[in-house]
Amino acid sequence: MTAQPTPDPSGTGKAIETVFRIESPRIIAGVTRVVRDVGIAEELAQDALVAALEQWPRDGVPDNPGAWLMTTARNRAVDLVRRRENYARKLAEIGRDLSTVSPPEEPAVLHDPDDIDDDLLRLVFTACHPVLSTEARTALTLRLLGGLTTAEIARAVLVPEPTVAQRVVRAKRTLATKNIAFEVPYGPDREARLGSVLDVIYLIFNEGYAATAGDDWLRPSLCEDALRLARVLSSLMPKEPEVHGLTALLEFQASRTAARTGPSGEPVLLKDQNRARWNRMLIARGVAALGRAEAASSGAPGPYLLQGAIAACHAHAYTYEETDWPRIAVLYGLLGARSPSPVVELNRAVAVSMAEGPSQALPLVDALTDDPALRDYHLLPSVRADLLSRLGRTTEARAEFERAASLTRNERERELLLRRAAEQT
Numbered sequence: 001m002t003a004q005p006t007p008d009p010s011g012t013g014k015a016i017e018t019v020f021r022i023e024s025p026r027i028i029a030g031v032t033r034v035v036r037d038v039g040i041a042e043e044l045a046q047d048a049l050v051a052a053l054e055q056w057p058r059d060g061v062p063d064n065p066g067a068w069l070m071t072t073a074r075n076r077a078v079d080l081v082r083r084r085e086n087y088a089r090k091l092a093e094i095g096r097d098l099s100t101v102s103p104p105e106e107p108a109v110l111h112d113p114d115d116i117d118d119d120l121l122r123l124v125f126t127a128c129h130p131v132l133s134t135e136a137r138t139a140l141t142l143r144l145l146g147g148l149t150t151a152e153i154a155r156a157v158l159v160p161e162p163t164v165a166q167r168v169v170r171a172k173r174t175l176a177t178k179n180i181a182f183e184v185p186y187g188p189d190r191e192a193r194l195g196s197v198l199d200v201i202y203l204i205f206n207e208g209y210a211a212t213a214g215d216d217w218l219r220p221s222l223c224e225d226a227l228r229l230a231r232v233l234s235s236l237m238p239k240e241p242e243v244h245g246l247t248a249l250l251e252f253q254a255s256r257t258a259a260r261t262g263p264s265g266e267p268v269l270l271k272d273q274n275r276a277r278w279n280r281m282l283i284a285r286g287v288a289a290l291g292r293a294e295a296a297s298s299g300a301p302g303p304y305l306l307q308g309a310i311a312a313c314h315a316h317a318y319t320y321e322e323t324d325w326p327r328i329a330v331l332y333g334l335l336g337a338r339s340p341s342p343v344v345e346l347n348r349a350v351a352v353s354m355a356e357g358p359s360q361a362l363p364l365v366d367a368l369t370d371d372p373a374l375r376d377y378h379l380l381p382s383v384r385a386d387l388l389s390r391l392g393r394t395t396e397a398r399a400e401f402e403r404a405a406s407l408t409r410n411e412r413e414r415e416l417l418l419r420r421a422a423e424q425t
Helices: 012-035 038-059 065-083 087-094 096-100 113-127 134-144 150-157 161-177 187-209 220-236 241-254 280-296 303-316 325-338 342-356 358-366 379-390 394-407 411-422
Strands: none
Touching: 012 038, 012 065, 012 113, 012 134, 038 065, 038 113, 038 134, 038 161, 113 134, 113 187, 113 220, 134 150, 134 161, 134 187, 150 161, 187 220, 187 241, 220 241, 241 280, 241 303, 280 303, 303 325, 325 342, 342 358, 342 379, 358 379, 379 394, 379 411, 394 411
16 A cells, blocks of 8 residues: 655645656656556656655655656666566566666666657657557547646546546556557658657647637647647657647747637637737747758658648738738648648638638638538638628628537637627628
8 A cells, every 4th residue: 555645834745746747757758668568657657756745845855856756666667577477578678777777865877868768759659559549649648748637638628537537547458458569660650650649749739729619718738738748759859840840830829829819718810819919939939840840851841841831921920911821822732732631621712712812712612511521510611601701791601600600519619600690791
């Protein structure tokens, strides 16, 4: 039975939990290299947290708290492996790592930091393995790499806590029972897996940027978690253009967060946003990340690099009218050729409407109305309504805005769409 932490009148426990949240991905990654099981690694990391809660309020916080936690967790991992009947085989697999682990009192001789980064990269690819469902990858990534609790994940993805708990448990069990290797794939496998990793991070960001359902339009903390994951990944994979492309995209989009809602939390459309409230530091980071993506790209640009370039067009425009819509339309055309999607085509139609007029874009949107993938996609009637409104066909526009409002599950967005419907006179 795990010992209960000692009373902490000094408040050290809060600091410990903060350190643990920051360091837990690296701790879990480092321990997984020893035990080859992310579920067990997470438990051992939690054991190290309990040990810190017991000892630090009494003995003081170590000079290098992250190293202390890592070494404590790894020592417990080694003890676990040694207790297993197959210790000899495990010893052969991990070789030098077992013999060089230092006690918690000597964190300075912890293994090379580059090895930690390698382990973290392995953990990223393991958590986003395609053997798991998209929902499971998202939950496991937020748990292991985002440091979120079950309750926080449940709030983020708007499902009950028991559902999230089941997803995480099943995901860890699947990885263990299917003997998924704790490694970074190479060649074609790496390219295929990297796409899954980037898609999960982007999915997490988008859920925070424009919530699918609920009463809030934005969940900034979720955007921050995804952006942090993208930045970590770009530092671990500096030669991958798509990693930098995704990072650029998220930096640019995150720069608009403060301007995307009004005083009461209501959504503010891109054309109505006060661009003085856009975060110029994040835009500068986005420009730098996009430059790294373009420098690393040796062939046709990938989808995230293209989306980053589109976001850059918005970021560089000081007013909505100054936006380089013709270039955005061209970039969406390239994106559609690279990754065909009705959503991409819908976005291209919006850009065409701004570059060439709504009459040129409406046929493009009408061609998508029978696409089964967009049958319940509220932005299709919303875009069509906007085009009809600009063409003076207000009665049709009102009906389309009302239809869009009936399809969205976000209360804030529904209010906006109904308000726009009422304005069609």
